[in-house]
Amino acid sequence: MVAMIVGPRIIFDKSFVQGLNGHLIDEMTLYFTATCPSTLISEIIADLKLPLLKDGRIGEDIVRQLAVKMTGAHGAQPPPLRSLVVGSLRGQNPPMNGVTLPVMVGTPGVRSNATGTQLMVSQIPQQQMWVRWAAGDFNTEDESAAAAWRAGIDATDLEVDRERWKPLAAQLGNPSTLKAVVDGVDRIMADRSARTQHDLIHVALNVVRGTAGEKVSAGTYFVARQMGTTITEYAPFAAHVARLFLCFAVGMARGFIGTRSTNTIDLQYLLYAPFCRAFISNDKVHRMLWEAGAVTSEGEFVAGDLFRSDLKQHNDRRRAMTEDVWADHRAAHGQWPESIEGSIVSALWERHCPNWPRGGDSSTVGKTIDDLDPHTRDLIRRAIAMSRQP
Numbered sequence: 001m002v003a004m005i006v007g008p009r010i011i012f013d014k015s016f017v018q019g020l021n022g023h024l025i026d027e028m029t030l031y032f033t034a035t036c037p038s039t040l041i042s043e044i045i046a047d048l049k050l051p052l053l054k055d056g057r058i059g060e061d062i063v064r065q066l067a068v069k070m071t072g073a074h075g076a077q078p079p080p081l082r083s084l085v086v087g088s089l090r091g092q093n094p095p096m097n098g099v100t101l102p103v104m105v106g107t108p109g110v111r112s113n114a115t116g117t118q119l120m121v122s123q124i125p126q127q128q129m130w131v132r133w134a135a136g137d138f139n140t141e142d143e144s145a146a147a148a149w150r151a152g153i154d155a156t157d158l159e160v161d162r163e164r165w166k167p168l169a170a171q172l173g174n175p176s177t178l179k180a181v182v183d184g185v186d187r188i189m190a191d192r193s194a195r196t197q198h199d200l201i202h203v204a205l206n207v208v209r210g211t212a213g214e215k216v217s218a219g220t221y222f223v224a225r226q227m228g229t230t231i232t233e234y235a236p237f238a239a240h241v242a243r244l245f246l247c248f249a250v251g252m253a254r255g256f257i258g259t260r261s262t263n264t265i266d267l268q269y270l271l272y273a274p275f276c277r278a279f280i281s282n283d284k285v286h287r288m289l290w291e292a293g294a295v296t297s298e299g300e301f302v303a304g305d306l307f308r309s310d311l312k313q314h315n316d317r318r319r320a321m322t323e324d325v326w327a328d329h330r331a332a333h334g335q336w337p338e339s340i341e342g343s344i345v346s347a348l349w350e351r352h353c354p355n356w357p358r359g360g361d362s363s364t365v366g367k368t369i370d371d372l373d374p375h376t377r378d379l380i381r382r383a384i385a386m387s388r389q390p
Helices: 014-018 022-031 038-049 059-073 081-088 124-134 140-154 158-164 166-171 178-190 194-207 212-223 236-253 263-271 284-292 304-319 323-333 344-352 374-387
Strands: 009-012 110-112 119-121 278-281 300-303
Touching: 014 038, 014 059, 014 278, 014 304, 022 059, 022 304, 038 059, 038 124, 038 140, 038 263, 059 124, 081 194, 081 212, 081 236, 158 166, 158 236, 166 236, 178 194, 178 236, 178 284, 194 212, 194 236, 236 263, 236 284, 263 278, 263 284, 278 284, 278 304, 284 300, 300 304, 300 344, 304 344
Parallel strands: 009 278, 278 300
Antiparallel strands: 110 119
16 A cells, blocks of 8 residues: 545544544545654554553553554654654755655655656555554564553653753743743744754754764754854754744743643654644644644644544535445545535645645546545445444
8 A cells, every 4th residue: 555645634643533433534534644653653552551441441452443443544654753853953854844744765665656756655564553453463562662652651750841941931031821932932943043053953852862973963064054044944843843842841831731741742743743734633732832833834733523523524424425426526526525614624625735636527427436546435335334334
């Protein structure tokens, strides 16, 4: 399976996946392409080490259920944050337009097309992983990853970090709102002094646990830039990471963001935000930081519960159609979703895919479901089959 762009790219967190059923996953993948950050994968496998739940389920049950959903919802996975930050600080900046997914040539599953003009990203390794987990097949590496993730969260003490960042908050005048925190951090980002820019380089690398050698290399690259250059100008992705982290840290120091250890997971999801057009979440920290302007992204924040409700509206209408009626709709409108007044799905397409072909070739009207592309045909048949179940 090779990643195919369908509609706007989206990022969602684990809690959003938990609230979806098979119908809604089919509807979502019909109109959107998921960017699947490694944070989501790590958070799901970490549930292997969950204690026994009140309803009698064990961690393995949770992972299996989520993996079943992700076999349909998984999109292409961007490289690890560390490699993206290190590359950015060396002048190798990933695209941050929410359209093109950053990939690393030379890694498994990545190859150029015949003309060498576009990278093709194989999703086979990820799909095999989800299928294996859905079947309850967990190896020692999975167990170790789950244990390490849980241990890392348990060892996180944001109360200590909160105290550590209070001096910077004072230096910024103890901002009275999260928006004022963002404004203060932006003043730091704009400071062209070499010392401040070196500090920002270290902040970005510390967030992704960069090595001492990587810090030296990044410093050397910076020194070779024109005097007065800022990290935002020559390393925009690294700047995004440093800026967002500082907003999070100072916001926490000022009490706008809580010290729950899992807030570090919420932060990691937002670090991938430049690679989507819509960030889907019900998380309070995600919403606050996004609305305060702390996230560098061409995308937009969408409340998860509203997005799920809108997917259901589209799905209900589509499942009420016959196969031929749906085929006629696709022939006339291409991959565009049905226009529904006030629909989030429709509005996202209007805003982020204005030049997407709308179909309308009258010679195609009247074709049956068998004439559609395999992916769409499979989704329609699965939806119809599920709708007929008692």
